[in-house]
Amino acid sequence: MATDTSHEAPPLRTHLTLCIPAILVGAVSAVGLYAVEELAHAVEHLLWETLPAAWKIDPASGWWIFGVLTLAGVVIGLVVQFAPGHGGTDSATTELIAPPLRLSAVPSLLAVTVLGLAGGVSLGPEIPIIAFNTAILVALVARLWPGIGTELVVIITAAGTIGALFGTPVAAALVFTGVVAGFKGGGALWDRLFIPLVAAGAGTITMRWLDGPQLPEAGFSQLGTPGAADLVAGLGVTIAATLIGLAAVYVFPHAHRFFHGLRNPAVYIALGGAVLGVLGVLGGPVTLFKGASQMGELIRNQGDYSAADLVFIIAVKLAALVVAAAAGFRGGRIFPAVFIGTAAGLVACAIFPTIPLGLALGCGILGVVLPVARDGWIALFIAVVVVGDAGVLPVLCIAILPAWLLVSRAPEMLIHAPSPTAAKGSPVGP
Template sequence: MDSENAHDAPSLGTHLALSFPSLVVGVISAVGLFAVEELAHAVEHAVWSTLPEAWGIDPASGWWIFGILSLTGLAIGLIVQFAPGHGGRDSATTELVAPPLRLSTVPSLLVVTVLGLAGGVSLGPEIPIIALNTAILVALVGRFWPGVSTEVVVMVTAAGTIGALFGTPVAAALVFTGIVAGFKGGGALWDRLFAPLVSAGAGAVTMRWLDGPQLPAPAFPLLGAPNAADLGAGIAVTIVATLVGLAAVVVFPYAHRFFHGLKHPALYITLGGILLGVLGVIGGPITLFKGAQQTAELVRNHAEYPLWTIVFIIAIKLAALVISAAAGFRGGRIFPAVFIGAAVGVAAHAVMPTLPMGLAIACGVMGVVLPVARDGWVALFIAVVIVADATVLPVLCVAILPAWLMVSRAPEMLIHEALPPVAKELPAG
């Protein structure tokens, strides 16, 4: 490091001053995630278990799936159109780290997030949870630590929530490596990551203490030292999975334009719910929800699914992801992308039984997540975590190279709209 950048690096006093607020933000971020997930789980249990059992109805029946998803779309559409705050920003236009919302937006965003997670919509919690935590914590930090800038609060809140989501601060470190690379002013990377990592670590530890939900990690035999066949097959699976993810990315803006062309959220989100209901009837319960539990179920029972059934599930879930993301539902795209990638891996193993299942799933997950999240670090990280086997990493590091060449010139799965910049200082009051 040259002397100028060393001079620009934050001082030890600055790091120490940010440590306690970052710890608090990380803990609150994890508690916020846990509370929303638990609330969504309670509503999900009532809708998909308690009520059907009380009424003598099979919750896996087509008409129940269609009815619940259609009503979910109607309820969310009415809230987005008429409720104060309108359910926050359209998740199709929002990245993980975004400017904070007003506190008045929190109630409607909370309700539509819980309804989407509980109603079977094919989106994960990451984008709305980060938005909820950010809105609340910007207000809290502004009251108790007014010297901390809004920009820092946004960063450490996102880091804390990401750490809690994936159960480790490593995920946040990888996400923010790309973000801080674009910062001006020099300084060491770890200086800029210090406060986010404190928050991410606190969030991850808190979520583990709370025994909150984590990414599924089915047990597979460790790959060990890969051979040439493993490398070639891994590259092939990754390329196929990347093409699957790119299909969603290419169709996404057209689907978004179609739904939003109806102008009124009550109309286009309800229509989205109806279409998701149709897809749910066709694909069955395994194609519903964000996909975490469904991923574990698919992998655990993979021998029960013929190859063409798995391909059919992939197609249904891919369509559900595009519709959910384009039709105005609030949620993130990573969790359903993980399910689709795992299904691609299961299909690849069915075609090539000698390909280790763990490697097939890791390559499938990386290939789909890469174009959907547009982040190589995140794709690599999730692929390793999902199989709990670091020995697949050498193959993944090679396989991601042709996949990134395919993705780098493709559009993002994001609708770009002008957003206000994150303020450097907190607003008065």
């Protein structure tokens, strides 16, 4: 009687052969992330500290915020309009894992990514960083290990970068549960995740050696065994935060249609920069940038903000996220969503002081990230990582049920382009 071997695990030799490239790709992915962020930090220091100090200007003043963001929009728009590669693919049309860009697009992608991160644009680094690393490593591996397929290189590069970004290889494993079925050849889930997990581990360790975790770990007192009141509070905060995230999701395509209706990237990205400048003036420095360090600042200084102040900050940051994502800036949406979720949790604590802070923040982050990222695994994971308390996980697992019912009926925060080359400035290729 014949035995069906179509779903057997790959040979041990295959795993061992791929481990070395996976480790190296994961480590190089973390180095790429570190290099880009260090360059962005250097430009940020120039724009927000060195120049204002030299000119005796307060960098928190409204006109400086407006000027820097508007200038960032103008320069990024010109790069997208005229530079070779046009700054890579529009992030509004791109998921975390996408086909690799041509190497010719890498310099302009690097330029617009650094300028966006340094200029205070309300987007995170995840989408352009993964695209940057993927383009380079696909070309590099093709020369060093030509027998490794492009699809696998894309997967392990994305895994290594996600591990470096979120500070643990588990993040990559959770993300890839949704895409791993794309592999050919069958096999158990663990066998399909094994090599990406190795790359994610290498990326995580390398990034922690270089710069520590990207998301701050708040380290609140442990929740312990959640009670009925905690469950009710968690459900309420999560649903309210989910509605906030859904507001961005529903407005996003209309904003994208408006900006891109102007057709010229130099025009609509510059206009987006000016709008972000106005929002930055209204919201102040805490609403600028991707939101990771600003989130820590918000938590540390929560006593300085009333519930009304926090609601206003949420409104400004939500608008900034939508404008930045819709107006052609290159960047991801997860980090700003985490900031907005943090602010939503703080609003809940300001209104109902008896809610445990860690629970409120975890539920707020879960609620906003879920519709923005459209990924329950990553929303749960980030909420637990930021709070640093596994005790909130049971409440989050219950609260995500009604939240997902809302999200599953909503559109994605993603513009589906008709084809990869339909729009100017979106060059992709093997």
